[in-house]
Amino acid sequence: MVKVKKEEDKAILSEFLSFDGKDLFIWILPLSFLFSIWEAVVTIGIMPSDLCPPPSKVFETLLFRLGSPEFIAAILRSFLNISFGILLALVAATPLAILAGLRIGFDSSVTPLLMLVGGLPDLAILPLAILWFGPETSAILMATLCAFFPIFFTVRTGVREIAPDFFQVLMIFHPGKFNELREVILPAITPHLITGLRLSLDFVWEVVLAVEIVVRVAGIGSFINISAEAGAIHDAFAGIMAIGFLSIALDRLLFGFLENRVRKWQ
Amino acid sequence: MDSLSQIEVEDVTKVYRFKGTEFPIIKNVSFKVKKRDFTCIVGPSGCGKSTLLKMMAGLEKPTYGAIRFEGERIKGPHPKISMVFQSFALFPWRTVLQNVELGLEGKHLSKTDRLRIARELLEMVGLKGYEDSYPKALSGGMKQRVGIARALAVDPEVVLMDEAFSALDEYTSAALREDILDIWRDTGKTFILVTHNLREAVEMAEDVIVLSSKPTTVRRIVKIALKRPRHSDDPDFVRIHKDLYRLLREELETTMVRYRLRRIKELREVEDIEKMEDEN
Ligand SMILES: Nc1ncnc2c1ncn2[C@@H]1O[C@H](COP(=O)(O)OP(=O)(O)OP(=O)(O)O)[C@@H](O)[C@H]1O
Ligand SMILES: [Mg+2]
Numbered sequence: 001m002v003k004v005k006k007e008e009d010k011a012i013l014s015e016f017l018s019f020d021g022k023d024l025f026i027w028i029l030p031l032s033f034l035f036s037i038w039e040a041v042v043t044i045g046i047m048p049s050d051l052c053p054p055p056s057k058v059f060e061t062l063l064f065r066l067g068s069p070e071f072i073a074a075i076l077r078s079f080l081n082i083s084f085g086i087l088l089a090l091v092a093a094t095p096l097a098i099l100a101g102l103r104i105g106f107d108s109s110v111t112p113l114l115m116l117v118g119g120l121p122d123l124a125i126l127p128l129a130i131l132w133f134g135p136e137t138s139a140i141l142m143a144t145l146c147a148f149f150p151i152f153f154t155v156r157t158g159v160r161e162i163a164p165d166f167f168q169v170l171m172i173f174h175p176g177k178f179n180e181l182r183e184v185i186l187p188a189i190t191p192h193l194i195t196g197l198r199l200s201l202d203f204v205w206e207v208v209l210a211v212e213i214v215v216r217v218a219g220i221g222s223f224i225n226i227s228a229e230a231g232a233i234h235d236a237f238a239g240i241m242a243i244g245f246l247s248i249a250l251d252r253l254l255f256g257f258l259e260n261r262v263r264k265w266q
Numbered sequence: 267m268d269s270l271s272q273i274e275v276e277d278v279t280k281v282y283r284f285k286g287t288e289f290p291i292i293k294n295v296s297f298k299v300k301k302r303d304f305t306c307i308v309g310p311s312g313c314g315k316s317t318l319l320k321m322m323a324g325l326e327k328p329t330y331g332a333i334r335f336e337g338e339r340i341k342g343p344h345p346k347i348s349m350v351f352q353s354f355a356l357f358p359w360r361t362v363l364q365n366v367e368l369g370l371e372g373k374h375l376s377k378t379d380r381l382r383i384a385r386e387l388l389e390m391v392g393l394k395g396y397e398d399s400y401p402k403a404l405s406g407g408m409k410q411r412v413g414i415a416r417a418l419a420v421d422p423e424v425v426l427m428d429e430a431f432s433a434l435d436e437y438t439s440a441a442l443r444e445d446i447l448d449i450w451r452d453t454g455k456t457f458i459l460v461t462h463n464l465r466e467a468v469e470m471a472e473d474v475i476v477l478s479s480k481p482t483t484v485r486r487i488v489k490i491a492l493k494r495p496r497h498s499d500d501p502d503f504v505r506i507h508k509d510l511y512r513l514l515r516e517e518l519e520t521t522m523v524r525y526r527l528r529r530i531k532e533l534r535e536v537e538d539i540e541k542m543e544d545e546n
Contacts, residue, residue: 173369
């Protein structure tokens with residue numbers, strides 16, 4: 001059984017890495033169209049190339065920078081801030097969300113409070129966070145804060161939507177408190193969790209970049225900021241493009257993978 | 267305790283509380299089911315048949331009264347009592363085969379035995395070849411059959427079935443009913459089937475418990491002493507079916523007439539008030 005599962009996983013993974021025919025087209029066509037227009041606009045001189053370098057120059061810079069340890073370190077740094085932030089949020093939000101979804105009493109005492117905190121603009125807390133935890137830890141904690149709410153609210157919805165009959169089926173056929181979690185709650189919330197993680201990834205990128213730029217914590221955000229200030233516009237663009245590619249890769253690898261697993265039954 | 271009866275429903279009342287008010291769903295229901303009996307429960311739609319069955323399964327508690335299984339009060343689900351759900355309630359993340367295996371996973375069985383049992387039952391309900399499909403790919407009738415296979419896989423002594431044949435087309439349900447009757451005859455399991463199909467009740471049951479609604483009580487228990495196999499064109503079959511039909515129709519009509527009378531009375535009162543206001 002375990003073996004079969006592994007093979008399934010492999011099949012899904014390879015299906016996804018070998019973007020076949022149609023997929024390739026959908027991705028490449030509009031992208032290259034956009035780049036051609038951009039290239040043309042700069043070459044003709046509508047945009048001055050010292051304010052906006054042509055994409056060919058940006059790619060060149062990106063390739064060059066990928067060979068430099070500082071650039072790689074900056075990307076890695078941001079990536080780790082994001083990953084740790086999301087991971088912490090996942091660990092904190094999921095159990096709370098499951099409880100809130102199952103127990104109305106818990107939900108009505110905790111959720112309004114969370115809504116209040118979640119309603120604040122995340123960056124409002126930043127100065128205090130820096131004061132208390134220092135800039136480095138703040139980047140991670142701000143990421144956690146941002147990732148918490150999408151995960152909490154999507155998972156809570158997921159738990160609420162579970163048909164009561166499912167728990168009754170379990171009581172008859174496979175009783176046990178732990179089974180409720182393993183056999184019903186976790187599989188049922190997986191699609192919601194994917195949505196929550198995806199949303200939180202968007203939010204977290206923004207806040208982590210903001211922290212890096214504002215507080216000058218090492219990372220791809222501060223790389224972009226420093227390059228722009230120094231007039232190395234092509235470097236700034238290369239940084240932005242690196243973020244773009246990283247986001248796509250994360251989305252496809254992480255969520256595409258999970259989504260394909262869920263799509264089998266959903 | 268009556269040594270012959272396996273399940274005893276004793277003066278059971280079920281009340282739902284909503285916004286501080288109590289709504290009795292089932293009131294003072296009593297009946298007994300003998301071991302190896304085939305009992306059908308029929309009654310108007312929404313009268314509490316599923317609730318009654320879930321109380322027998324130990325999934326819900328009677329507000330008053332008690333339900334006993336082999337002399338012991340049922341306090342929660344019992345390993346010897348299994349159930350087919352009206353809503354199917356298959357886990358969408360499990361394949362058809364894995365759904366049927368669910369009840370076997372907590373038992374001390376080898377993986378091969380588990381698979382063998384699950385496959386056999388799927389074959390019996392006519393779903394060979396669908397083992398690895400997910401429920402989303404099945405029709406309502408097919409899902410119902412998976413639910414039946416799941417309930418039988420645990421080899422229970424009592425099978426509670428909530429409208430187990432209702433989602434099936436006529437041909438499939440007839441075939442499956444015969445299979446269930448074979449299992450009943452061969453294994454000596456006790457079956458309790460909730461249905462709204464009176465012909466089905468006459469075909470399958472030894473006893474038919476007719477419920478009346480508002481509030482729900484036992485209106486009558488009808489013994490069906492026809493020889494098996496039963497044929498729906500047999501004059502005795504037709505007569506019993508007609509009697510049952512009349513019984514249930516009276517029930518429906520009284521509730522409907524009562525309802526209409528109440529509405530008419532309410533409307534009259536409103537008119538009277540308006541008239542009085544006009545005169546003043
Ligand atoms: N949890 C609940 N809270 C309040 N009322 C409920 C609850 N569950 C069921 N009821 C009510 O109890 C009554 C009986 O429901 P039940 O599902 O047992 O009826 P039924 O005879 O099985 O109906 P059907 O013929 O549609 O299957 C219904 O009027 C329903 O609204
Ligand atoms: Mg029902």
